[in-house]
Amino acid sequence: MLGIVTVFCAPLPAEAKASKAAANAKPVTDGTSDPAIPYAVTLTPTKQADLDAAIAASSQLKSLQTSHTVGAYALAGRIRSDYDRVNSALESQGYYAGSVKISVKAGARTVDGKDPSLPDILKALGKNQKVAITISATIGPRFSLGNVALTTPPQEPPAASVPAPTPTTPTATAPAMKDPTAKAPVAKTSAKIPAGKAPSDGKAVPTPPPAAAVAATSEQAIAQAQPVSLLPEERKAFGLTSGQPAVAADVLAAQNSLLNQLQEEGYATASVSTPLAYLKPQTHTLDIVFRVNRGPKVVIGPISMTGLAHTKQRYLMNRLELKEGELYRPSRIESARQDLASTGVFASVQVRNAPPIITLPPSRTLMPGILQAMPIEFGFKEAKRRTLSAEIGYSTDLGGRVGVSWTHHNLLGNAEQLRLTALITGLGGSAQQGLGYDVYADFMKPDFLSKGQNLSVRLEGIRQLLYSYHQTAIIGRAGLNRHVGKYWNVSGGVMGEQEQIQQFGDTRSYFIIAAPLNATFDNTQLSNPIDPATHGVRASLSVTPSESLESGSSFFTLLSAQVSTYFDLKHLGISRPGRSVIAVRGIVGSVQGASTYQIPPDQRLYAGGPATVRGFRYQGVGPQYGKTKYGIGGTSMDAGSVEFRQRLPMNLGFAGFVDAGQVGTGSRPGQGTLRVGYGGGVRYFTPIGPIRVDVALPMNRPAYGDKWELYFGLGETF
Template sequence: MTGFTLWGVAAGCAWAADPQPYVTQLESSGQADLDAALKSSSDLLGLQATQAVGPFALAGRIRNDYDRLRSALDSYGYYNGTVQITLHRAKEKDSVQMDGLSPALADWLNSVPAGEKITADIKVQKGPLYHLGSITVQDPKTKAPVVLTKAQQEAFGLKTGQPAVAQTVLGSGGSLLDILREEGHALAQVDKPRAYLQPQTHTLDIVYPVSAGPVLNIGTIDVDGLKRVHESFVRRRLTVREGELYQPSRIEAARQDLTSLGVFSSVTVKDGSTQPVNGTMPLDFTLREGKRRSVGAEVGYSTDLGGRVGATWTHYNLLGNAERLKLTALITGLGGSAQQGLGYDVYADFMKPDFYSRNQNLSVRIEALRQLFWSYRQTAFLVSAGIARRIDKHWNINFGLSGEQEKIDQFNVTRDYTIVSVPLAATFDNTGVGNPLEPAQHGVRASINATPSVSLGNKGSGTSFFTILNASASTYFDLTHLGISRPGRSIIALRGMIGSIQGASTYDIPPDQRMYAGGSATVRGYRWQGVGPQYGRTRYAIGGTSLDAGTIEYRQRLFKSFGMAGFVDAGQVGSSSMPFTGTLRVGAGAGVRYYTPIGPVRVDVAVPLNRAYRGDKWDLYIGLGETF
C-alpha cells in the first residue's frame, strides 16, 4: 500500500484518513507529583478521547510525546531520564508491537485493520536526580557578580545542593524581582537563567542575569479618565504620594482602594516612564467611571414576618465625591405569623466618604415606617446621622445621633413617644471577607454597642432615661484543619449574643426599644418576637430588658453550586436587666444553599423544640447570604 493513496487499500486495512482508535497506559514512576506532570504533558493521554486522528497524525503525536515527557522529567530534575513508548496490537493470542521511535511507525499504524484499537504503553526511567551546583547572580552587561542583601537572598531562596526542580529555579527569579521592586528598584530586571548540566556530578549550574537599577521614589502622579468624579477628591483619596519610596505593594493597595469606592468600573496603574526622571518613577492612574445610577428590587420572605417587596434607586456619585444616595420603598407584612396586616418602610440613605478625614464616612438616614406586629402596632418617623471610622485593618468604631417620633398601640393602649439616642459601637472582623453576602470560612466577627437614650414625655407616656447594651460574636472553623474536608467545604459556625437595658423597667421603655428574640436573627423556629415574656400562652409579646442567645451551625458545600446546613439555636429574654434569666427556648432546623456570584441563596426550615405558644409549629426563611 502507498502511504499517500487517496482511494483505498487492500481489504481489511485502514483508510489513510480514518481515525485510529487507541488507549494509552502510563506506568507509574513511583513519584506522585511527577506522575501528575507526565499525565498532563502527554498528548497521547490528553487527546485520546477528544481528538481522533488518522495513522499518520497519530505517529506524529507519538513522536512529539517523547519531547513533552522528557521536558516533564527535566522540570523535576531528572535530566538523564529516558522515555519508552511501545505500541501493541493484539488479536486473539497473537501480539505485534512497535517502538514509538521506529522509522516504520507510520507504515505499521497504517497496516492496522480498520476499527482495531491499539495500546500505547509509556514507561519512563527517571535516572539520577540532579541538584543545584554553583549559583551565580551577575550583571548581564558587565558580567560582574551582583551581591545580594540578606533579605534579597532569603527571597531568592536558591542554595547549592537542593534538587534542581525547574519550578523552584524559575520561581526564585520572580521572587527576587518582587523584592527588588519592593525596595524601590522600579526598573529592576531579572532575566531567565542559563543552566549548565554537569553529568559527571549530576549537578546543574545556574547563572541568573540580574540588573537592579537605581532606587527610585514615586514621581509625578497623573490621573486620567475622570468625567464627573472630582480629581481633587481622587488625589486626596490616594494612599501614595509623590516623593515616597516606589513600592509596588503600596501602589497596588492604592489602586484597590480607589476601586472600593464603587464609582469606577476599572482602575489601572502603570509606570509613567521607561527611564528614571530626576531620580523618580512617574505613575499613571487611569480610571473608568461606572454607571452613576441603578435601579433594583428587594424581595424577602419568612413565615413569621411574611413577605416584603419593593424597589431601590441608587446614585453613586451625587456631588462628585463618590457620595451615595439610596432611596428605598418597601411593602411589608405580606402574611406572616407575627403580622397583623400590611405595613411600609420608606427611607433615604446618604453616605459621604472621607468626611473631614480619610477612612471616616458620614451616613444619614430619613425613614418613615409602619409595622403591624401582634406585639405592637407602630407608626414612626426617624432621622439619624452617624460617623463610621476605620481604626485599622480589623477595627471600626461608629457614633452618631438619632431622633424618632412614633405612635405605638400595644394591647389597645396608644401612646406617643419622642426618643433621642446616641448610638456608640465598635466592631472587629478578621474573616477577610469583603462582601457581607459572602460566607466567612475562618476568623471572628464581634461587636459591642451602647445606646444611651431618653424617651421624652408625650401623650400617654412619661419621660425615662435608659441605656441599651448589646454584644455579639461569631466565629468560623474550617474542618479542613482536622484533615476531614477540602478547604472551604465544611464549616462549623458559632454565634453568641447578650444584651441588657439599664436605667428603666420594662413598661417605662417604649415597646420598640425593648428586647425580643425569635426569628432568623436569634432563635429560628419561633416567630419574630416569639421568645420572651408574653401574655399567657398567646402571640402577644411584652418584651424584656435582657437577652442572651447562641447558635451552632454546620455548613456543608455540595458539588459546585449547592450546599446544605443544619443548626440549633437557643435563647431567652428576661424581665430583669441581668442576662441569663427567663425561659430558655430552643429551635433546630436545616436548610439548603444555592451559591451565586454575589452570595448564597438561603432556604431554611426550623421548628421549636419547647414552644410557648401553640401556634408556633415551624418557620421557613428565605434570604440572600448566610444568617451570620
C-alpha cells in the same frame, strides 16, 4: 563539554486545572473524515507525587482523551508529541537523565509509540475498537544546582566582531527547559512588557534591557561580566543555594523574588534575566547564571491621572496614599491602586511607570540624596454611576418582602452615594397582621473630614403590623463610621424617632432620641460580605443611650454584643479547604435603667427567627401576653447557634443547625424560658452568594407557637 539551556519554565497548576476541565467537556472530533478512535491512557506512577502531577498535567493524551477524540494520523501525532511534553515534565523536576516510553495496544498488537507504522495500525482498527495507551517514565538521578552565579549584563561589543558562540566538542546537550503543559516547545526566554505599558493587573513594571549573547559554558558566561554581590535581605529573597534540587519552579521563583526585592529597595528599572542553565551530566548538576542590573535608585516622581470623566481628581489626590518624593516601592504603589479601586466608582484602576526618569529638586524629595524620580500614572475606567437592584425574601413568620433600590454611586464627584429604597413587607407570615412598608434614603460621603472616615445619613419611614405591636414611624439618623486598623470599625451618631405604636389595644406616641455607639471586628477577610465565612471571627458591641420624651419620659441604655466564629474541618485533615465548616454564634443583650413597660415596645428585646432562634416565629421567644401569640418583649436576651455547613458538587450544599435562646424581664441575661430549635437546609452557590432555604422546628413549642418555620434568602444566616 557542556550544553546550554536558554529557557527555564515551570509547570503551571492552572494548566492542570484546565486539563481537568477539558476532561469533563463534551467530546469533539478533529473535524476530518478520518474516524475518531477512542482510547484510554494509563500513567505509570513514579512514586514522586509532584512529578506524577507534572506528567499528568503535561500529557495531551491524558487531558484530551475524552474531550477531543481524533483519527489515526492525528492520534499518532499526539502520541509522538507526548514524548517531548512528558520529558519536559521530568526536566522541570530536575530529572535530566530520564527517559519516556509510550506503548500502544491496538487490538491484539502492542507497539511502541515511535513505531513508523503506528498510523496504519490505528487506521486498520475496527469501528469503536478502543486503544490502550500506557505512559511510563524512567526518572534516573535527580540533578542538583551546581554553581549559582549572579553577574551584571555583559557589554555588547560591535556585532561584526562577535561570532555566535559554539561549544567545543560537547559531550551532552540539555534540551530547553519548558513548561511541560504548553502546547508547543518554548523558543524564547520570557514575555516582555513594552516600555510604558502595564500588565492586565495594573501593576507598574520596569522596561527590561536587551538580551545579551549567550555564552557556551557557565564559566564563559561568568567571565563575560562583573559579579554582583547581594545584600543580606536580597540574598534571603533570592534563596537559591548550590546543592539543592534543580527544580524549575524554584529557580524561576528565585528570579522573581530577587527582582521584587530590588524594586522594593527603590530600583524601579531593575532587571533579573531569565536564568541561563548549563547542564553537567558527569556530576548530575546544573549551573545557573543570572544577569542582574539594579539601575538607579529612585523616588516617586510626579503623579498623573487619566480617564476621569465624573470623578474629581482633587478628591483622589487627597485620598492617595502615595506621595511624590517617597522611595519607589511597588508594594506601596499597588496598595495605593487597590485603595483607589475600593472607592466603588471605578470599573478598573491601573497604574504604570511613566518614564523617562527625571531629576527632582532637593526640596521635593523625601529621601535625602536621591533626586532621580520615576513618574507614575494612574489610569481609570469609571463604572456606571446609577444602578437599579431588586430585593426579595420570604420566611413563614415574617412572610414575604419585595422591594427595589436605586443607587447613584458618585453623586457629587467625590464618590458620594445616594440610595433610595422602597420595600413592601408583611406579605403573609405568622408574625404579621397585614401589609407594611419600609422606605428610606441613605446618603454616604466618604473621607469626611479625614481619610477613612465616612458620614452616613438616613431618613426612613416604616410601618409594620406585627402581632406584638403595630408601628408607624419616621426615623432620622446621622453618624460617622471609621476604620481602625485592619479589622476594627467604630461608629457613633445620633438618632431621632417619632412613632405611634399600638399594643394590646393601647395606642401611644413616642419621641425617642438616642446616641448609638458601635464597634465591630471582622478578620474573616471576605471582600463580599454575602460570601460564607470559613475561618476567623466576627464580633460587634453596641451601647445606645436613649431618652423617650412622650407617653412618660424615661431614660434607658440598650447594650448588646454578638460574636460568631468559623472552624474549617480541613484543620483536622477530614475535608478539603472551605468544604466543611462549623459555625458558632452567641448573642447577649440587656436594657439598663428602665423596666419593660417603661420602654417603648419597639425598643424592647425579642427573640425568635433567623437572627436569634430559628424554629420560632419572629418575636415568638419570650414573655407572651396571657395565653396568646402576642409577644411583650423583655429587658434581657441571650441566644446561641451551632451550624454545620457542607459544600457539595455542582454548586450545591447543605447545612444543619441547633439554636437556643431566651428573653427575660430582668436586666441580667440568662433569665426566662429557654427555647430550643433545630433544622437544616440546602444551599445553591451563585457568583453573588449562596441562595439559602432552611426549615426549622421548635423542640419545646410555646402555646400558640408555630409548628415549623421556612426561611428563604441570600447569604448565610451569620
